[in-house]
Amino acid sequence: MTNKKMTRQEEHDFYADPENQMPQGPARRRNSKLTELVPVRFPPDTLAKIRDAADADDRSVSAWIRRAVDHELEHDTKTA
Structure with a gap:
C-alpha cells in the first residue's frame, strides 16, 4: 500500500494486481441506508470541478x- 496521491489510471493499475485487493482493517458501514438512485446530469466543466x-x-x-x-x-433550514 502506498500513501502517494494516485491518478485514476494509477489507481486502476494498482488495484488490477490481486495482491492489492485485500481489505485493510475492519469493514465500515454507512450510518443510514440509501433509498433510491437519482440520476443527475452536470455540464462537463461542472463535473470536472x-x-x-x-x-x-x-x-x-x-x-x-x-x-x-x-x-x-x-443551510436552508437555518435561514428559513
Missing part, C-alpha cells in the same frame, strides 16, 4: 454530492 473537489476531500463523487446536498439543506 466536482471530481476535483471530491478527490481533494478523498471522497467518491457520490459521497461528495450527498454531503453538498446535506450541507445546502441544513
Whole structure:
C-alpha cells in the first residue's frame, strides 16, 4: 500500500494486481441506508470541478454530492 496521491489510471493499475485487493482493517458501514438512485446530469466543466473537489476531500463523487446536498439543506433550514 502506498500513501502517494494516485491518478485514476494509477489507481486502476494498482488495484488490477490481486495482491492489492485485500481489505485493510475492519469493514465500515454507512450510518443510514440509501433509498433510491437519482440520476443527475452536470455540464462537463461542472463535473470536472466536482471530481476535483471530491478527490481533494478523498471522497467518491457520490459521497461528495450527498454531503453538498446535506450541507445546502441544513443551510436552508437555518435561514428559513
